Amino acid sequence: MIIVKDLKRCYGTGDTAVRALKGVSFEINKGEFVAIMGASGSGKTTLLRILALLDDATGGEYTIRGLKVSSLPEAERSYYRLTQVGYIFQDYALISEMSAAENVYLLSMMEGKSKKESYKTALEALEKVGLKGKHDRVPDELSGGEKQRVAIARAIAKKPDILFADEPCANLDTTNSKQVLDVFKELNEKYGQTIVMVTHEPWHTDYVDRVITFKDGSLLSDEKKMKE
Amino acid sequence: MINDIRVGALIAYCSVKRGNKKTLIFIVFVLSLIFMNLVFLPSMIGGLSGLFTGFMQDYPYGDIVIEPMGDNTYINNADNVLKKVRAVEGVRAGTKRLDVGASINHKQKVVGVTITGMLPTEEYEISRYPYIISEGDFLSDLSRDEIIIGAMIAGTGFGSEIYDNLGEVRPGAFVDVTYSNGVKRTYKVKGIMEGTFEVVDLNALVHYKEIEDVYGLEGKEATSVVVRVDEQGTEAQIQDKIREAGVNEQIFTWADKSESLIRQAMQSMGAIDIMSKIVSLIVGAALVLIIIYINVLNRKKEIGILKAVGITPRSIVLSYAFLSTFYVSLGISAGLVLYLSLMFYFQANPVTFYETMEISPTIDPVLLIQSVVTMLTLSVIAGILPAWSVSRESILKAIWGR
Numbered sequence: 001m002i003i004v005k006d007l008k009r010c011y012g013t014g015d016t017a018v019r020a021l022k023g024v025s026f027e028i029n030k031g032e033f034v035a036i037m038g039a040s041g042s043g044k045t046t047l048l049r050i051l052a053l054l055d056d057a058t059g060g061e062y063t064i065r066g067l068k069v070s071s072l073p074e075a076e077r078s079y080y081r082l083t084q085v086g087y088i089f090q091d092y093a094l095i096s097e098m099s100a101a102e103n104v105y106l107l108s109m110m111e112g113k114s115k116k117e118s119y120k121t122a123l124e125a126l127e128k129v130g131l132k133g134k135h136d137r138v139p140d141e142l143s144g145g146e147k148q149r150v151a152i153a154r155a156i157a158k159k160p161d162i163l164f165a166d167e168p169c170a171n172l173d174t175t176n177s178k179q180v181l182d183v184f185k186e187l188n189e190k191y192g193q194t195i196v197m198v199t200h201e202p203w204h205t206d207y208v209d210r211v212i213t214f215k216d217g218s219l220l221s222d223e224k225k226m227k228e
Numbered sequence: 229m230i231n232d233i234r235v236g237a238l239i240a241y242c243s244v245k246r247g248n249k250k251t252l253i254f255i256v257f258v259l260s261l262i263f264m265n266l267v268f269l270p271s272m273i274g275g276l277s278g279l280f281t282g283f284m285q286d287y288p289y290g291d292i293v294i295e296p297m298g299d300n301t302y303i304n305n306a307d308n309v310l311k312k313v314r315a316v317e318g319v320r321a322g323t324k325r326l327d328v329g330a331s332i333n334h335k336q337k338v339v340g341v342t343i344t345g346m347l348p349t350e351e352y353e354i355s356r357y358p359y360i361i362s363e364g365d366f367l368s369d370l371s372r373d374e375i376i377i378g379a380m381i382a383g384t385g386f387g388s389e390i391y392d393n394l395g396e397v398r399p400g401a402f403v404d405v406t407y408s409n410g411v412k413r414t415y416k417v418k419g420i421m422e423g424t425f426e427v428v429d430l431n432a433l434v435h436y437k438e439i440e441d442v443y444g445l446e447g448k449e450a451t452s453v454v455v456r457v458d459e460q461g462t463e464a465q466i467q468d469k470i471r472e473a474g475v476n477e478q479i480f481t482w483a484d485k486s487e488s489l490i491r492q493a494m495q496s497m498g499a500i501d502i503m504s505k506i507v508s509l510i511v512g513a514a515l516v517l518i519i520i521y522i523n524v525l526n527r528k529k530e531i532g533i534l535k536a537v538g539i540t541p542r543s544i545v546l547s548y549a550f551l552s553t554f555y556v557s558l559g560i561s562a563g564l565v566l567y568l569s570l571m572f573y574f575q576a577n578p579v580t581f582y583e584t585m586e587i588s589p590t591i592d593p594v595l596l597i598q599s600v601v602t603m604l605t606l607s608v609i610a611g612i613l614p615a616w617s618v619s620r621e622s623i624l625k626a627i628w629g630r
Contacts, residue, residue: 054536054623075540082538093533093627095239097246102238110235110539138246154537 001065001194002028002051002162008059009046009217020046022217023060028162028210033188033195035205038214044198045166047214051196052087052164053077065161082110086155088165092147094139100126100150101135104157111158125157126150129183145176152183156193163187165197169204181207235539236546243551252555255519259559259607262512264567266599269504271571271589276581278590283425285482286356290454291463292470293485295478302326303477306450312473313455318466320458321353324450326439329408332381332432334394334401339381343405343432345439354454357421357433364399364419371435375403375415378429379422391430405432411442424585453477509606517610520552524614531618532626541619545612552611553604560600 009021021043028034036044049055053069061070069080094103101122108118126135129149139147148168155163169177185207187193205211213220285291296303303309306324313322326345331338348367352358358366367376383393401417423429440447457466463481470479531544571591578586
């Protein structure tokens with residue numbers, strides 16, 4: 001589903017240049033739940049941002065479902081982000097002045113769905129992440145775990161091909177982290193959702209099928225886990 | 229595009245609905261002051277212009293004034309002219325006047341004046357002279373050897389300290405008048421007129437017959453025939469009708485006369501007005517720009533997030549266009565309330581200008597519409613620019629600042 005070939009990312013130029021990715025290659029299959037691990041500065045978040053079209057690679061290429069998305073013009077990248085990719089931020093990244101439902105159905109409206117249909121989709125997505133009845137609450141009225149689940153609902157409401165999650169539990173306690181990971185697990189197992197999650201917590205790997213480890217911008221290991 | 233508008237509207241709606249109300253009130257307050265600044269001075273200048281125009285109509289020129297043709301000193305058959313004028317439909321009243329130069333002497337003090345010879349009873353329908361007598365009485369048809377003196381030259385009104393005056397002449401006092409042809413007459417002061425207008429208060433009035441006698445005229449001459457019309461605004465049509473009626477003298481409407489006398493002054497004020505408008509608009513646009521820019525900077529991360537999840541930059545820019553339109557509309561509405569309140573206040577309590585003139589501002593709907601449209605347009609542009617600029621930034625820079 002995702003084919004990454006010799007992907008490079010360099011920030012800055014000359015002596016101050018930082019090579020965040022030094023030419024990584026791997027493939028991710030449809031329906032996989034992959035954890036990308038590594039120490040701070042290993043390049044895992046950079047990789048995720050490039051794959052989610054939030055940043056550009058400076059070398060190499062990658063395809064998603066056969067489409068060379070790295071070379072798409074900005075308007076198409078925007079549409080691709082809207083319809084094909086779900087991205088979950090470490091700090092939830094919700095719009096503070098929008099309710100949980102509005103945060104979610106904004107994207108459906110952008111896709112051209114009617115307000116009624118968008119609202120229905122949003123409620124279904126919020127129910128899927130265990131937030132039934134909390135659709136009217138604004139982010140300030142939700143706990144960290146709930147906010148992250150709204151972010152997940154926003155990402156999955158459009159039924160994306162791939163869900164990218166950048167350290168989704170970084171700001172959560174263990175209980176809330178487990179709730180979020182349970183949601184991911186359910187999405188993966190029940191709906192076959194492909195998930196690529198950046199994390200640095202070893203125990204998070206209990207939930208995934210495969211662990212790709214980075215070190216200093218290079219792929220250190222790629223380990224498939226046996227399903228229970 | 230429809231989706232962009234819907235999403236833009238939803239973002240703007242949520243921002244207003246759940247945004248900081250104190251900030252909203254502050255923005256609206258500032259915008260209302262900007263709007264006020266835009267319309268208040270022109271309204272005052274309009275009031276001043278109206279005041280001068282009113283003076284010109286009320287005293288020297290009426291609605292229409294007929295003056296001698298070419299180099300002639302007099303309209304030679306003024307009675308005939310008056311007869312024709314009075315027969316014109318839409319003319320309310322007309323009278324003839326004789327303006328002459330003279331000097332007035334009182335206890336060794338001499339001032340030069342224009343003395344107007346008039347028919348007192350006819351003036352009640354034509355001018356406000358009969359109604360501005362601050363001391364004593366106005367002339368009557370039997371007034372001979374009597375004079376009305378303007379307050380500034382009498383030395384009793386405002387401006388006496390600026391202009392030469394006769395040193396507090398009161399009704400009942402006697403003054404010597406030397407006309408431009410050298411004839412001297414002594415008049416008893418019947419009244420002091422105070423029109424709070426130099427053209428009036430620096431002059432004097434006598435009966436028409438006095439000038440006729442002094443200059444040896446035959447009872448038909450006039451230096452002007454002053455006309456009042458039934459309905460304001462019809463002056464130009466009636467001017468044509470008077471011409472068609474066979475009056476071959478120079479015929480001016482008050483506007484024609486004002487053109488030379490007032491327009492120069494108004495042009496200077498107009499220049500101030502235009503400069504003030506431009507400055508107000510620049511300040512207004514800059515303020516809206518700053519307000520929206522700060523707003524955009526505070527939401528830079530949100531803009532990045534919106535882009536990251538697939539919201540188009542056009543939707544984001546549109547949301548700010550809606551937001552600034554909303555802010556500005558509220559600001560204009562509040563500004564209008566403020567403006568109208570001030571207008572009504574100043575209409576009830578006119579501003580005293582030059583210590584004697586009371587200026588009531590005028591509400592000009594065209595000016596209001598122009599100001600609303602200009603402010604909306606400028607503000608929306610000022611609102612869109614920073615949003616457009618930020619929405620073009622890379623997602624990484626907008627969200628994470630790099």
